[in-house]
Amino acid sequence: MTGFDLRILRDARHVLVFTGAGVSARSGIPTFRDALGGLWSRYDPASLATADAFRQDPALVWGWYQWRRAQVLAARPNPAHLAIAELARRVPRLTLVTQNVDDLHERAGSQEVIHLHGSLHAPRCFACARAYAGSDAEPARVEEGERIEPPRCLRCNGRIRPGVVWFGEALPERPWREALAAARACDLLLVVGTSGLVMPAAQLPQVARQNGAKVVHVNLDAEPADGATTFTLAGDAAEILPRLLLQMADDQAGP
Missing domain, CATH: 3.40.50.1220 (TPP-binding domain)
Known part of the structure; x- marks a missing residue:
């Protein structure tokens, strides 16, 4: 002081x-720049936090964010x-x-x-940006490194993405x-x-x-x-x- x-x-x-x-x-809650451990250690966090990564492998990116979200829900x-x-x-x-x-x-x-x-608690549609509140967006037991197919938008059938700002986004x-x-x-x-x-x-x-x-x-x-x-x-x-x-x-x- x-x-x-x-x-x-x-x-x-x-x-x-x-x-x-x-x-x-x-x-x-590890900082974003902390090295990933366990089964996620082969990935660079920055490589998973982009729109391009989601387009190329939505199950991988959604699974990682669901794992992160489960960590947050367990924290105090x-x-x-x-x-x-x-x-x-x-x-x-x-x-x-x-x-x-x-x-x-x-x-x-x-x-x-x-x-x-x-x-992490405000997922939305990747295509039309509509907020998504479906129960299938809630992480159940998420295994480290698990690939999870994202839910689909009820309006346009687009994939649901994490409600966070990715690299390259304003x-x-x-x-x-x-x-x-x-x-x-x-x-x-x-x-x-x-x-x-x-x-x-x-x-x-x-x-x-x-x-x-x-x-x-x-x-x-x-x-x-x-x-x-x-x-x-x-x-x-x-x-x-x-x-x-x-x-x-x-x-x-x-x-």
Whole structure:
């Protein structure tokens, strides 16, 4: 916590929290860039996360995403997810934007989460983009490395695809517009579990700073900080965020 004045958080009127894979790693959800183990180890995750891969082998890609989704359903929110949900009750306004495709923020109690990269829990038709809610999209017991034929759209009979943003696809327009609006309006941006250096995500800290907000990075790796508008709290978000809440409570209680 060295160099970070807790009053920046205590006095914030609108906090934007921007989370990445590091938030869910403590829940046992591997980051996308982690090497795949077991029967998936012969695949590069990036090679499975494209529209071309789905066209060429839909059963392979759907099976991998169903396996990932089953992992998420078996996981539980960790103290970082819970702390963010609690922080929303402590500040006048909080907007939560995530790059994660799991639902752990929602299960921790966060409301109206903005998913920049889509969600594993929102499959849609590959042909007509219609949302799909059929029970056959729910993963039952999924074996590692299992190929699974995707369901078919009830409207056009197209194959159902995972509701995530693949490489080569644009971010969904509405979530990205809402994220940029929050970056312009907030007075404090917490970047949690992500470097925030990869475009277009890197725009959010830039936009926030340009509009007068302070930016605080909470990450295992120390990020560049000037101690005036940008700060770094290096460490595990599941430890740092609950500690911030405790310090806020102690500070508000006074002597």
